[in-house]
Amino acid sequence: MTSPTASFENSLAGWARKLAPSAIQDMLQKITRPGVYSLALGLPAAELFPKEGMAEAAAKVLAEQGGALQYSPTLEPLREQVVRLMARRGVSCSPSQVFLTTGAQQGMNLLARLLLEPGQAVLLEDRVYSGFQQVLDPFQSRRLTVRRDVERGLDLDGLESLLASGERPGLFYTMSDGHNPLGTSLAMEARERLVRLAREYRMPVIEDDAYGFLQYEEEGVLPPLRALDSQWVFYVGSFSKILAPALRVGWVVVPESLVFRLATVKESSDIDTATFTQRIVLAFLESGGLDGHLERLRKEYRLRRDTLLRALETHLPAGAKWSRPSHGMFVWVELPEGRDTTVLLARALETQQVAYLPGQAFMVNGGRSAAHCMRLNFSHCEPARIEEAVRRLGGVLREAQG
Amino acid sequence: MTSPTASFENSLAGWARKLAPSAIQDMLQKITRPGVYSLALGLPAAELFPKEGMAEAAAKVLAEQGGALQYSPTLEPLREQVVRLMARRGVSCSPSQVFLTTGAQQGMNLLARLLLEPGQAVLLEDRVYSGFQQVLDPFQSRRLTVRRDVERGLDLDGLESLLASGERPGLFYTMSDGHNPLGTSLAMEARERLVRLAREYRMPVIEDDAYGFLQYEEEGVLPPLRALDSQWVFYVGSFSKILAPALRVGWVVVPESLVFRLATVKESSDIDTATFTQRIVLAFLESGGLDGHLERLRKEYRLRRDTLLRALETHLPAGAKWSRPSHGMFVWVELPEGRDTTVLLARALETQQVAYLPGQAFMVNGGRSAAHCMRLNFSHCEPARIEEAVRRLGGVLREAQG
Structure with a gap:
């Protein structure tokens, strides 16, 4: 058994704890498979490490x-x-x-x-x-x-x-x-x-x-x-x-x-x-x-955030809303109530090789009130990949609507 | 406040937990003061790190x-x-x-x-x-x-x-x-x-x-x-x-x-x-x-162990007994019953600048049955220093007897 990527495991914890280890492994493998356009994990950009x-x-x-x-x-x-x-x-x-x-x-x-x-x-x-x-x-x-x-x-x-x-x-x-x-x-x-x-x-x-x-x-x-x-x-x-x-x-x-x-x-x-x-x-x-490094990080992450926000405007169907972060690595997207992002994730992976974390993963006590939300990371992927990931995600969402 | 050396803190834990933080700090400072001949801590020899x-x-x-x-x-x-x-x-x-x-x-x-x-x-x-x-x-x-x-x-x-x-x-x-x-x-x-x-x-x-x-x-x-x-x-x-x-x-x-x-x-x-x-x-x-490194470690630690055992024969007063380890970093010394190595440690530090850990530090539930014992480390100090530490320790013990 290979051990899961730590931050991923963390992001999933509340949600995945109810799953069997084999199901978590399965989901992990799908999300981290090479080629997947993943906005799921809370990872810094490895190419920017000093x-x-x-x-x-x-x-x-x-x-x-x-x-x-x-x-x-x-x-x-x-x-x-x-x-x-x-x-x-x-x-x-x-x-x-x-x-x-x-x-x-x-x-x-x-x-x-x-x-x-x-x-x-x-x-x-x-x-x-x-x-x-x-x-x-x-x-x-x-x-x-x-x-x-x-x-x-x-x-x-x-x-x-x-x-x-x-x-x-x-x-x-x-x-x-x-x-x-x-x-x-x-x-x-x-x-x-x-x-x-x-x-x-x-x-x-x-x-x-x-x-x-x-x-x-x-x-x-x-x-x-x-x-x-x-x-x-x-x-x-x-x-x-x-x-x-x-x-x-x-x-x-x-x-x-x-x-x-x-x-x-x-x-x-x-x-x-x-x-x-x-x-x-x-x-x-x-x-x-540190100073120069922080400056580089902020500049590049700002660019990635802006890329993600622009791509959301372009590709997400009407009715979706999202946060506009001044800090950090994440944008929170809310779809219209009634959509289930956990169900959608399986389809997104299968049909478009794109991944995010379902809102459900962040709820306390197994609550369902964020079942229509998702967390998107903008620090890990390069801008072109972010753009493509959101284009694919938009396709999944429109298809699910239609 | 400086934080204590970890392995030292560990060695002392059972014993020192009842002391006030300031008393532990005080004891730590005395034992780790430069110039002290210390067989107290369970430290590897830094000069042998690869x-x-x-x-x-x-x-x-x-x-x-x-x-x-x-x-x-x-x-x-x-x-x-x-x-x-x-x-x-x-x-x-x-x-x-x-x-x-x-x-x-x-x-x-x-x-x-x-x-x-x-x-x-x-x-x-x-x-x-x-x-x-x-x-x-x-x-x-x-x-x-x-x-x-x-x-x-x-x-x-x-x-x-x-x-x-x-x-x-x-x-x-x-x-x-x-x-x-x-x-x-x-x-x-x-x-x-x-x-x-x-x-x-x-x-x-x-x-x-x-x-x-x-x-x-x-x-x-x-x-x-x-x-x-x-x-x-x-x-x-x-x-x-x-x-x-x-x-x-x-x-x-x-x-x-x-x-x-x-x-x-x-x-x-x-x-x-x-x-x-x-x-x-x-x-x-x-x-x-690793192979060559382990060989060097064993050779040097064997020498230090043998130095310690010989020095104990030479310098410790009659009535003391000790273990002869085939492995590890420590020799356990038992003085005649009735001696209190915790009390002796203060004197050893003060008069001879020599340190060990009292048996008391390793007892469960605050028991006293090892109050006449001490743990000596042989991995950390070079042989000449081990020899001198034991000579000083012998002096403290004889003086306390006399």
């Missing part, structure tokens, strides 16, 4: 640092670099509040373990990154939801009513910018109100900012929640999307008093982060390579 | 493999290499039974999560690698113990009585070769009887073979438990001790039917192993570099 910069960084680390391959404490200088990165997001923090992790997924896992008391409920948006649902699985927590959609954003009235009714979730998980799967960002007033509610009701908020540095508009960049509150907002960051996923280097920003407890929980999971890859990231950052 | 081979492997991976930095499925070719490694240990298995992990610690963590049912007890040897106790902490399982000591080995009569009395532990954790902290290996009859009991009572055994490839005697190498049973023995292996810890690459060998479940649990922890470092390990193994 491979030479990484190779130089790796060679430097091995040549100059005697302890590069040894067990070692977490790297203070890398935590200092993270502090500088955070400042660019408008967040003021100190190295003693930064905890390095094996990617953002581990950050979320450790925070959940730290924050959740047995029996406590968790609060999720009703369309949510399914990797976070996987994080929650071992806890068997009751899952409360609050509506989040493209038009109306996060339903803060609903959130407030829920808290006012006496619910005390152990955590609320959200993404302020480049939401996965919606592709949307929170408005400033929503950020401010959310943080006020978190304080008032003492509700910890896990802010997953995996896409915060991938912004495509010059104007209107807003601070993450962590910039508005340092006590109730637990920030999760990652180099996976801005450098490379296979390095598995991420971080969390938390009150200093929690760092030691996080370290204890982490040690029981995997002893230590891969400090070798941490050192490579550090050497790359110290070389000053 | 740095050039690793640098070549890293350069090759980045130059030749387009997906090296991308999310990716686990590496089939690395699992095939692990199968070949396992064959050298006398274990026959297939790539579909091998699951790659972020170091051995993650392997144990995933297995515990998979095997333990809520409320189930676990069975440990009464002197046990404290990192495994850390793995267990989140489960709050009742901890049963069975005696294991240098003279009599593993108390299989006790183990059998316990099982016959109706206890049904969810797992038993053991090391067949180069036991941490005892430095001993199980006799062949003990291996066979243990496996028979595991089968008879359907008790899963986690076999931690971190030191199995570090053997120093030509004669009498025994097969690990996994060679005797493929159903009840869950094998944990690691490249940390035979290549380098900072790569964080390990593996487990389990029945094929469990691999998919392990993948699901792992994804919730950290999405995926750092495939970049997996690829480096693979390229190194494919270059054929």
Whole structure:
């Protein structure tokens, strides 16, 4: 058995968990088969990885640092670099509040373990990154939801009513910018109100900012929640999307008093982060390579986003709507109610070799309210391929209508 | 706050958990201070890491493999290499039974999560690698113990009585070769009887073979438990001790039917192993570099072990006894009953700048029966330093007696 592509598995988790392993394998093989026009997975563009910069960084680390391959404490200088990165997001923090992790997924896992008391409920948006649902699985927590959609954003009235009714979730998980799967960002007033509610009701908020540095508009960049509150907002960051996923280097920003407890929980999971890859990231950052790299990434991803949005205008039948992301990697498409994108996916693969993820994959508690939606990725494929994928998708949708 | 050295933290865990973070920090700083003659930590010798081979492997991976930095499925070719490694240990298995992990610690963590049912007890040897106790902490399982000591080995009569009395532990954790902290290996009859009991009572055994490839005697190498049973023995292996810890690459060998479940649990922890470092390990193994490297390691560690054993003969006061390891990195020293090695450590550090780990650090449930023991590491320091460390330690012990 070959193991599934991780981010794919994550994207599918909520949806595919009910399938037999063999059915997941089957679907995976179909979606990742060479030749398939796939907008399904949340993958960065491999051709944009700074491979030479990484190779130089790796060679430097091995040549100059005697302890590069040894067990070692977490790297203070890398935590200092993270502090500088955070400042660019408008967040003021100190190295003693930064905890390095094996990617953002581990950050979320450790925070959940730290924050959740047995029996406590968790609060999720009703369309949510399914990797976070996987994080929650071992806890068997009751899952409360609050509506989040493209038009109306996060339903803060609903959130407030829920808290006012006496619910005390152990955590609320959200993404302020480049939401996965919606592709949307929170408005400033929503950020401010959310943080006020978190304080008032003492509700910890896990802010997953995996896409915060991938912004495509010059104007209107807003601070993450962590910039508005340092006590109730637990920030999760990652180099996976801005450098490379296979390095598995991420971080969390938390009150200093929690760092030691996080370290204890982490040690029981995997002893230590891969400090070798941490050192490579550090050497790359110290070389000053990140700025130019981020600029290239943003320019190319902006082009791909625009290509996708234009292609949707051209090829999708009337009645379809979609988000226009300022950040991240995804566009969320809503077909008219009643369409079933899970059923359509099988046909899309079979007749047009085109793939996406059905909205169903992102629902909490097996809900069906996104059964007519789909998530499209624009970071992975080159523009011409995106254009062709959407042309094919349009064909599938029109055919299904006719 | 600087974060502690991971393996150190692990070694101390059971013992130090009751200390305040500041006290642990204080002790850590004293033990790892430059100039201290430390036999405390379980560190490989950094000067023996195959740095050039690793640098070549890293350069090759980045130059030749387009997906090296991308999310990716686990590496089939690395699992095939692990199968070949396992064959050298006398274990026959297939790539579909091998699951790659972020170091051995993650392997144990995933297995515990998979095997333990809520409320189930676990069975440990009464002197046990404290990192495994850390793995267990989140489960709050009742901890049963069975005696294991240098003279009599593993108390299989006790183990059998316990099982016959109706206890049904969810797992038993053991090391067949180069036991941490005892430095001993199980006799062949003990291996066979243990496996028979595991089968008879359907008790899963986690076999931690971190030191199995570090053997120093030509004669009498025994097969690990996994060679005797493929159903009840869950094998944990690691490249940390035979290549380098900072790569964080390990593996487990389990029945094929469990691999998919392990993948699901792992994804919730950290999405995926750092495939970049997996690829480096693979390229190194494919270059054929491991054989020569293992030979160098064994030769040098054998020399260091012999140096340590000779120094103990020369410098330790009468009444002290110690193990004579055929594998691994540790010698276990027993002082006459009544001595307290935790108290002695403070004095050893203060007056002679010499460090070890007190037996207390490896006890289950805060037991005191190893309060007169200490673990000495022989892999990390060069021979002259080992000799000097033991000379100083002998001075401390004689002074304390006098």
